[in-house]
Amino acid sequence: MLDDSTLTLDALTAGVSVFQRRDGHRFSSDDMMTAFVAAEVCPAPTTVLDLGCGLGSVLLHLAWTMPAAALVGVEAQAVSFALLQRNIAHNDFGSRVTVYHGDLRDPAVRARIGGPYDLxxxxxxxxxxxxxxxxxxxxxxxxxxxxxxxxEAYIATGAGALADDGWMVLCGDADAVHRTSAAAEQYGLALVSETVVLPRAGRAPLFSVWVLRHRDAAGHAGCATRRVALRDEHGDRTATAKALKAFSGFAER
Incomplete structure (x- = not known):
C-alpha cells in the first residue's frame, strides 16, 4: 500500500520523526496547536485518546510530550492508518500507543476504544x-x-470516552464554533475555551482549537476566547510561533 519512493521522513518534534506522503496529507500547524493546547490544559494525563489520528501527528507528539501516558488512537482511512502504524514502530512507541483501524462513529469501534480517558x-x-x-x-x-x-461525530464519540474530570481538545474551522457549541450541549459538555489562530496579524483565521469538558467539571465560567497569530504584521514569527517550536523541542534560530 505504501510506496517508499513517495514518502518523506520529517521531524515532528526533536525526538519524533514521521513518514508522510510527499503529495498526500501532511502534518501542519493545526496539529501542532492542538497538541500544544492539549498539553496546556492537561499536562500530565494517564490516558489519552486521539480521534481520527491520521498519520499520528497529534498522537505521537503527545506520546513524546507525555512520557507517562498510555495512548489510544483510531483512524479509518487505509493509507493514513498504514502510515500511522509505521510511524509508531519507527519511533518505538508500540509499548504505550495502541491504534484501531475503523470509523470512530461505529459502535463496535467505540466499544474497543473504551475509556475513560483523561484527555x-x-x-x-x-x-x-x-x-x-x-x-x-x-x-x-x-x-x-x-x-x-x-x-459533531468527534464530540459524540469523545464525550462517551471522556473521564468525568477530563479534557477534550478539538481543532476545526474557526467558523464552526456554533456547531461545536451546539454539539457540546447535545452531549453534556461545555465549551470552556477557544483559541483562534491567524496565519498573520490582521488576516482571517486559519482555524480554531476548542477545549471542552463535562458540564459539572466546567463550572459556570463560560467560554474564554484568545486570538493568536503565527506571524506579526511585518511577517516575523510571533511569540506564539516561537512557543510552538519550543514545545516541539526545536531551538529558535
Missing part, C-alpha cells in the same frame, strides 16, 4: 461534502472533507 483530542475534517471541492488525492480528501462526520 481526548481530535482534528476533524473542516468541510462538509456539500460545500467542499474534493481533493484529487483520496487520503487528502478524507482528511479535509466530512465523509465520515465532522466535529
Amino acid at each position: 481526548v483530542t481530535g482534528t476533524p475534517p473542516y468541510f462538509p461534502p456539500s460545500t467542499a471541492t474534493d481533493a484529487l488525492d483520496r487520503q487528502r480528501a478524507y482528511a479535509r472533507v466530512e465523509y465520515r462526520g465532522g466535529v
Whole structure:
C-alpha cells in the first residue's frame, strides 16, 4: 500500500520523526496547536485518546510530550492508518500507543476504544461534502472533507470516552464554533475555551482549537476566547510561533 519512493521522513518534534506522503496529507500547524493546547490544559494525563489520528501527528507528539501516558488512537482511512502504524514502530512507541483501524462513529469501534480517558483530542475534517471541492488525492480528501462526520461525530464519540474530570481538545474551522457549541450541549459538555489562530496579524483565521469538558467539571465560567497569530504584521514569527517550536523541542534560530 505504501510506496517508499513517495514518502518523506520529517521531524515532528526533536525526538519524533514521521513518514508522510510527499503529495498526500501532511502534518501542519493545526496539529501542532492542538497538541500544544492539549498539553496546556492537561499536562500530565494517564490516558489519552486521539480521534481520527491520521498519520499520528497529534498522537505521537503527545506520546513524546507525555512520557507517562498510555495512548489510544483510531483512524479509518487505509493509507493514513498504514502510515500511522509505521510511524509508531519507527519511533518505538508500540509499548504505550495502541491504534484501531475503523470509523470512530461505529459502535463496535467505540466499544474497543473504551475509556475513560483523561484527555481526548481530535482534528476533524473542516468541510462538509456539500460545500467542499474534493481533493484529487483520496487520503487528502478524507482528511479535509466530512465523509465520515465532522466535529459533531468527534464530540459524540469523545464525550462517551471522556473521564468525568477530563479534557477534550478539538481543532476545526474557526467558523464552526456554533456547531461545536451546539454539539457540546447535545452531549453534556461545555465549551470552556477557544483559541483562534491567524496565519498573520490582521488576516482571517486559519482555524480554531476548542477545549471542552463535562458540564459539572466546567463550572459556570463560560467560554474564554484568545486570538493568536503565527506571524506579526511585518511577517516575523510571533511569540506564539516561537512557543510552538519550543514545545516541539526545536531551538529558535
